[in-house]
Amino acid sequence: MPWWSWILIWIALVALSLLFYVLLGIRLYRQFMATIKDLGAAGEKIGHLATLPATYDEPRPLTSVPPGAAIFATRARMRHDYDASKSSRREDRRQRRVQRKTDRGQPQSLRDLDFS
Structure with missing residues (x-):
């Protein structure tokens, strides 16, 4: 080659x-x-x-405690506010769960029903 x-x-x-x-x-x-x-x-x-309008609920403003007030509040007051907001959130979740199950036609849980 x-x-x-x-x-x-x-x-x-x-x-x-x-x-x-x-x-x-x-x-x-x-x-x-x-x-x-x-x-x-x-x-x-x-x-x-x-650009579509929002269809969800706006979050609620915290009116009970202004920002920075936790520093000067008593411990009992802050514990009360924490427990109150926690139970409020639980109740809101329970109501949404009950409404969702009602909309879907599903049976309700006994712990979700309000007997009062």
């Missing part, structure tokens, strides 16, 4: 590898552009949802 055939073989190998990298780059660019297009569509959809 003459010496110049090795040069031709190496030139062909380098050309094929460059062609492979170019095709790989084109494919990567197209996938990147498709991803950017999908992200834009998702952003528009989320932006559209953000």
